Amino acid sequence: MSVNQKQEDRWQYWLARASEQRADRASKQAAESIYRKLATGDDYHNLLARDKLGQVTASTPNPAQPSNQALQR
Numbered sequence: 039m040s041v042n043q044k045q046e047d048r049w050q051y052w053l054a055r056a057s058e059q060r061a062d063r064a065s066k067q068a069a070e071s072i073y074r075k076l077a078t079g080d081d082y083h084n085l086l087a088r089d090k091l092g093q094v095t096a097s098t099p100n101p102a103q104p105s106n107q108a109l110q111r
Contacts, residue, residue, distance in 0.1 A: 047076055051083040054090075 043049060054072035057065040076087035 047079060047081060047083045051076055051087055054087070058090075 050072050054069040058069035073087040073090050076084050077091055077093060
């Protein structure tokens with residue numbers, strides 16, 4: 039695997055999942071650190087990282103409001 043691929047969010051997420059399963063405290067802390075870094079984005083693996091950290095994600099950030107003209111149609 040190339041260095042660039044190792045830095046992709048999906049691979050970082052799975053590295054965190056694997057580290058989380060290890061018995062030592064340092065691995066668990068490394069996993070949490072990766073989750074925190076990933077939790078700042080908005081793609082699928084970033085959302086999974088937020089879920090692992092227990093952060094709430096809004097389902098619809100800003101629902102679109104129809105204009106008066108659209109409502110009249």
